[in-house]
Amino acid sequence: MLKLQTSLLGIVFLCAFVEGAVIPALWTPLRVDLVLGMVLGAVVHLGFGQGLLFVMLSSMLLQSFTSARPGLLPLFYLVFFVAIDMLKEVIYLENPLTQALFVSGFSVMGTACFFLVQGVVPQGFEVVSMLAGCLLTGCAGPVMVGFMGRLKKVYGT
């Protein structure tokens, strides 16, 4: 369990590097959330306990790369984790298309909620970059889920 969690946090760290340095170097306003796919992967491949631990640890690690109010990122990922865990029994989450749709949809919802609360409307090019980010987040989702599955197989837990 410790090995798996350490590896997962290592991957989250790598994701933070890709999200914060590599992707903005290609297109600065673009943000792709790779961890959202990992959270979905945690629901699909890890148990609830391990998944929850991963979600909390990773979201706290990511807090150091953002000015978001402490607790906001854990809340965001926790809501996603619990919602997906509840839907797990109803929806076949092993399907990559479903995974992509869920991750993408949640990403759009999260961003929209934020701007609603802030009372500002992003305009023009910003909307394009945000939508592109949400779509790419959705595309990365199944990849990250598959990655979690492989990792689970390696550690055999």
Added chain:
Amino acid sequence: MMDRFPTSRIVPVAIAAAVVIVLLSMGQYRSLSSGLSPVREGYYIAERVITAPFRFAASAWADYVALLDTRRQNKELIRELEVLKFKCQAVRGLELENEKLRAMLDFKTSHPELKLSPARIVTHDITAMFRTVVIDRGTLDGLVPDTAVVAPEGLLGRVISVTGHTSLVLLITDPTSSVPAMIEESGVKGIVKGTGTSTMELEYVRSSEMVDIGSTVITSGLGGRFPVGIRIGQVVGVKKDPGKIFLRITVRPSVDMSRIDSVFGVALGAQAAD
């Protein structure tokens, strides 16, 4: 003497001499251009016929056999061109870096009162909604929380969290950012707040004040967190809502947040004294 040169020979020689004299008297090469042209034509045809096989061989050599070498040369030239293109790009990159460094130097020269420590951006905020960057300067370089961070074009933000080698900088466009500001032309004061988008709002400016589009917004220095007179941005929109006591002023930051690369940490007060 006469025996050695018979009379029968004298006549033809005289005729020949006469012809020569006539020809010489005709003027410059007129006889050649008109009379000898068939000769030239004949010579030309003969030459073409005789040299045809040689020319064919030479042409075959030049156009086919020698092309093998040309092909090799072409490849080499293309490769050379690619190298030169790459070098050209590298030179352009150096030029841009030079311009950037010059702008930074100009900023440093124009603000001698500020203690500036140059820094580079390490990473951006991982979320789409918040606006922070991590720079490669920390406590070991004299940066502390609330240190102002500027770019050559103007104010960028302030340090909110610091480690030995890095600092988390809250950009002025972040929704949680507030900067005491004033309009340079009129001195009207307000607070510039980030919105999480590419524009900001200048708040707490009374509806009775006159604010023109295009006015420059600078730091007012109130609160002591930011140095006075650092450019924040430009007014791009002014809206007066009836019944409201404050104007709704939209400000576009002077720093293009999508292109920031090199920045300065600005130490103030006690830090500057160090």
